[in-house]
């Protein structure tokens with residue numbers, strides 16, 4: 274009996290990547306949706322809350338002390354000044370939650386990927402599906418955050434709507450890279466690496482103050498970090514600054530996405546096809 | 548000529564210096580129920596993973612449905628139903644969602660799968676549990692669900708790695724009954740087991756594996772005929788006397804095996820042998836006559852028991 278599965282996979286025969294890609298990453302997304310439907314919503318909300326709390330406490334608390342900030346586009350409140358950075362952080366958080374701990378669990382404890390890869394799915398389907406799911410969460414957080422800052426009157430122009438696609442690119446980059454690194458992690462212990470890296474990156478990436486407070490060499494290091502790139506991408510998109518600079522930020526994330534996907538696929542193959 | 552679905556020649560898998568599968572040859576015909584019988588560590592699961600195109604062989608050739616799993620992995624997997632040794636159900640989903648999404652992984656349409664779900668739930672006797680999260684199921688139910696799930700894509704070959712290990716006797720019998728139905732429907736089954744009764748019940752033909760090698764290959768009945776006698780007389784004298792009785796008993800039986808707690812005497816007629824022994828004034832504490840089984844075959848071939 275020729276089943277649909279057989280017909281489908283044979284249609285891909287000889288196509289580019291048919292060993293790694295069945296062309297069905299959306300089924301992995303569907304699986305996550307089924308599981309999410311009945312899961313604890315509180316986990317979703319709590320991940321989102323962090324940047325919002327920073328915005329409220331720092332923006333209005335410290336904002337009271339700092340007063341208005343002058344930017345090339347005119348004077349803005351401190352809360353408005355930190356909003357794009359926190360938006361980028363929110364996209365990052367959303368993407369990293371799913372692509373790190375949740376992926377680690379599925380890789381090592383629940384044997385979910387093992388089950389998926391015993392079907393006619395390929396490792397690239399799994400990687401793309403999981404990353405897409407993580408980036409949707411990042412995109413969701415960023416969208417909700419944009420609505421909140423708009424409601425608080427912290428956006429200055431209609432360009433702010435571009436924050437959402439920018440945040441999705443950011444989330445894609447972090448999800449892809451995060452999953453790639455997670456696939457190499459061997460223990461819970463090693464997973465703490467993410468926390469050790471993410472918190473300083475958040476504090477020093479200039480979400481709360483301009484990078485010019487640091488000496489030149491430190492600025493150069495920070496500018497190479499993904500969160501700094503994310504903040505620049507989101508800020509520039511929200512201000513409608515389209516030039517070579519935003520292109521550099523965009524390219525940075527494009528590379529992050531591709532490198533992440535490449536290594537995730539390779540690693541899944543090595544882990545489950547040995 | 549019967550169609551061969553699987554052909555392996557010199558199939559070998561090494562992990563570092565360790566040889567897990569050591570150059571094995573076998574063929575599986577369409578509609579056949581083919582078994583791998585062997586103790587833990589024999590290399591059964593490794594062989595299954597290689598056939599399932601989720602592990603790469605080190606050397607040898609392997610053809611499944613005319614294709615090489617190393618080259619055409621996904622196309623081969625599309626034809627297989629896989630029940631791994633350890634269940635890998637999706638614990639976060641319900642029973643019917645598990646079947647549904649598994650079918651989706653194979654690229655089957657929702658309408659096709661939804662039509663199949665009631666039938667598969669009935670097969671697995673899980674109709675009442677269809678909206679229950681998998682986590683809450685018993686071991687036997689999980690096993691039946693794993694099998695039902697693997698059938699959603701109507702596979703040409705169903706591979707079961709130790710289908711009943713860890714289940715209680717009742718759950719095992721339910722499962723055997725289900726597998727028997729599949730066999731009757733003409734599904735090609737590949738079964739690994741370290742239970743000789745399971746192998747006898749389910750397999751048309753089997754290979755006896757030990758330490759990565761094939762020790763023998765035939766139907767269960769023929770294996771018993773070749774490697775054992777018709778009957779076995781089991782006698783016990785108590786652990787300290789067993790050893791001294793061996794020399795006295797050895798000339799009487801066709802063959803003798805000494806286990807830690809008992810002595811096995813192989814003969815065509817067990818009762819007659821027991822009479823001979825008692826006539827000589829030897830009185831074992833307990834005695835039992837039974838038919839030879841695959842356990843005896845394994846003991847003969849390797850000098851060890853299947854289940855340690």
Ligand SMILES: Nc1ncnc2c1ncn2[C@@H]1O[C@H](COP(=O)(O)OP(=O)(O)O)[C@@H](O)[C@H]1O
Pocket residue numbers: 562565567585586587588589590591592593594
């Ligand atoms: N991934 C692996 N790495 C190293 N050794 C392995 C691996 N998988 C199996 N083995 C070894 O190969 C041998 C055969 O294992 P397996 O195929 O699981 O046997 P069985 O299923 O017959 O119990 C065992 O000694 C096992 O320890």
Ligand SMILES: [Mg+2]
Pocket residue numbers: 588591592593632708709
């Ligand atoms: Mg095994």
